[in-house]
Structures are given as C-alpha cells and as structure tokens.
Amino acid sequence: MSALNKIARTMVSGRRGILAADESIGTMSSRLEKVGVEPTEENRRVYRELIVTTPQLSESISGVILADETFRQKLSDGRTFPRFLDDIGVLAGIKVDTGAKPLAGAPDEKITEGLDGLRERVAEYVRLGGTFAKWRAVITIGDGMPSDRAVRANVHALARYAGLCQEGGLVPIVEPEVLMDGDHSLAKCRQVTTAVLEVLFEELDLMQVQLDGIVLKPNMVVAGTGSPEQPSVADVAKATVETLRETVPASVPGIAFLSGGQSPELATKHLGAMQGLDPLPWELTYSFGRALVGPALETWRGDNDNWAAAQKALSERAVANAAAR
Numbered sequence: 001m002s003a004l005n006k007i008a009r010t011m012v013s014g015r016r017g018i019l020a021a022d023e024s025i026g027t028m029s030s031r032l033e034k035v036g037v038e039p040t041e042e043n044r045r046v047y048r049e050l051i052v053t054t055p056q057l058s059e060s061i062s063g064v065i066l067a068d069e070t071f072r073q074k075l076s077d078g079r080t081f082p083r084f085l086d087d088i089g090v091l092a093g094i095k096v097d098t099g100a101k102p103l104a105g106a107p108d109e110k111i112t113e114g115l116d117g118l119r120e121r122v123a124e125y126v127r128l129g130g131t132f133a134k135w136r137a138v139i140t141i142g143d144g145m146p147s148d149r150a151v152r153a154n155v156h157a158l159a160r161y162a163g164l165c166q167e168g169g170l171v172p173i174v175e176p177e178v179l180m181d182g183d184h185s186l187a188k189c190r191q192v193t194t195a196v197l198e199v200l201f202e203e204l205d206l207m208q209v210q211l212d213g214i215v216l217k218p219n220m221v222v223a224g225t226g227s228p229e230q231p232s233v234a235d236v237a238k239a240t241v242e243t244l245r246e247t248v249p250a251s252v253p254g255i256a257f258l259s260g261g262q263s264p265e266l267a268t269k270h271l272g273a274m275q276g277l278d279p280l281p282w283e284l285t286y287s288f289g290r291a292l293v294g295p296a297l298e299t300w301r302g303d304n305d306n307w308a309a310a311q312k313a314l315s316e317r318a319v320a321n322a323a324a325r
Helices: 003-012 025-034 041-052 068-072 081-087 118-127 148-168 186-206 233-247 264-275 290-300 304-324
Strands: 017-021 061-066 091-095 100-103 106-112 132-139 171-178 254-257 283-288
Touching: 003 061, 003 091, 003 132, 003 171, 003 254, 003 283, 017 041, 017 290, 017 304, 025 041, 041 061, 041 068, 041 081, 041 290, 041 304, 061 068, 061 081, 061 132, 068 081, 068 091, 081 091, 100 132, 100 148, 106 132, 106 148, 118 148, 132 148, 148 171, 148 186, 171 186, 186 233, 233 264, 254 264, 264 283, 264 290, 264 304, 283 290, 283 304, 290 304
Parallel strands: 017 061, 017 283, 061 091, 091 132, 132 171, 254 283
Antiparallel strands: 100 106
16 A cells, blocks of 8 residues: 555544545635634634644544645644644644636636646645645636636646645545535436536546545535525435545545535434435545534534633534534
8 A cells, every 4th residue: 555545534434424624714804704703824823723633533534635835834732734733633634736827818706826836836835844735727618618628727737736635645635625605416416527527537547646535625516505496415426425435436535525615414314314325436535614514613603611612513513524424
C-alpha cells in the first residue's frame, strides 16, 4: 500500500468524515458578521480553535480542511493547528486553490485558479504538517450552461492540481461541484454530473494521477433549489449512487460528499439513505462545511459563555453523520 493510498483510506474509513473549515478570509468574515462577531483575524482564529478542540472530535472526524491563514496560526496553548490535529489523531488538510473567477469569454461561468506556484506551496504545506489538500471547481447549470469549455477548463485544472499534490506528497481531494443554484430538475443534475465526472476521469488518467491516492468530493445529485419538484430522500440517494457507479472507477478509495447548501439534517438523511443500497466499491462519507459547523457558529456568536454549547452542537452533527454511515 502506497503512502498516498494509506492516507486516502484513513480519510474515508471508520465511519468518520472530513470537516471543511477552509472558508476564505472574506467568506469567514462575512459569516462572523452575520452572527454579530467582529471579523478580525483573532476572532477567525478563536472560532477555528472552538471547532478543532471539540471533545471527542476524532471519533467522528478523520481530517479537517484549513485555509492558509488558519494553517499558520496557533491555538491558545501555542501549538499550530496542524500540530494540534496530529496530536488528537486527526489529519490536517489545506485548501490550495485561490478561488473561482469569471471564465474568459463566459462571464456567467467560473474557472478555479491557483496553479501558479502550487508545487512550491505543496512542499511548504507538507513541511508544516499537511497530509492532504483540496481544490474546488464550480459548475453552473443554466441557460446553455455548463458549456463544454467551462467543464473542460475546470477538470483540466483539477487534474493538474491532483498531479502536483501527489508529486509533493499530499493526497488531493478532487472536488467538482455542480451547484444547486437554479430551477433544474433532478434528471438535469444527474445528466450534468455524469458528464462532468466522465471528463474528469479522462483528465486524471491523462495526467497519470494515482486514483487510489485521491478522495473524490462530488455534489449529491439533487434538484435545483428553485425547482418546483423536489425529489424524495430515496430518489436522491438512488440517482447519486447510480451516477457514481457509471462514472467512478473502483480504484478510488472513497467519496466524501459536499453538502452544497443543503440543510444539515437533509444532507445527513441523503448520506444515510445511500448506505442502504447495494454494496459499493468505495467508501461513502461526508466532507461538510456549513452542514457541520453552521449550528456551532449560530450557537457561539462570539460569546465564550456559549463555548461548550457550540461544541456540543458541532459534536451532535458530526456524530449524526458518522451514525448515518
């Protein structure tokens, strides 16, 4: 078993999932402001400390994805975030993309940037204690979208990122997210998700990415948030698993779903429903952000008297998702 395969399997095994705490400075600041907390660097650090120091976190969480700012910060006891996570038996991950920007010639579609200097950044993150990385591509469904060029450009970047990570010793989380925004049907989401995954694995093969050393982080196959017909939990589970069976090679160790804006409870229900289907060649787990930490932030609101209650809110969501596996 290669070192990359061992890490990837650790990330998705044992009923645990991956916690995404990698919001950019702008996004995290906006979320703090919405709950009445001043969006300072120190408050972002304190909030992330609340998350990672949640009691028994390692029982439900295998890894935590951090933003660059947090990766370099220290907890109150002087340990860096990666060092602390390692001490409690949780893998430290790092978001390495620099965000989605308008695609040239197609301003309604996005291309994720961040490949420049990535080899050197990967080497630095490994030295600082990183074991895996994340890169998110966003695909929009809409009038004439996604275009072939948007899909091709994004999966090409994902494949180049994955190759650079593996070369440097990080397991890449490969995240092609078909967004929930819009009024599209479940069938349309399935069609687009299938097309994106097919082209993605063509590109990964072209770049000679070691498939048993990645974790795939796709969207679940759901209807758009504006669709008048919302599918049942069973329909989402069936459509998602069938799509993955058609597109994802068995050599991939695991699939860690993003929540994509679903409510915490609904994302957990969908995850649980998939586990009851026929035996699958890969582990199915979760890599949730807001669906895990949202309740904790709403509870904390910058008041340390709410610290324990906020950690309890996070723990309950993590335990619920572990149980759904």
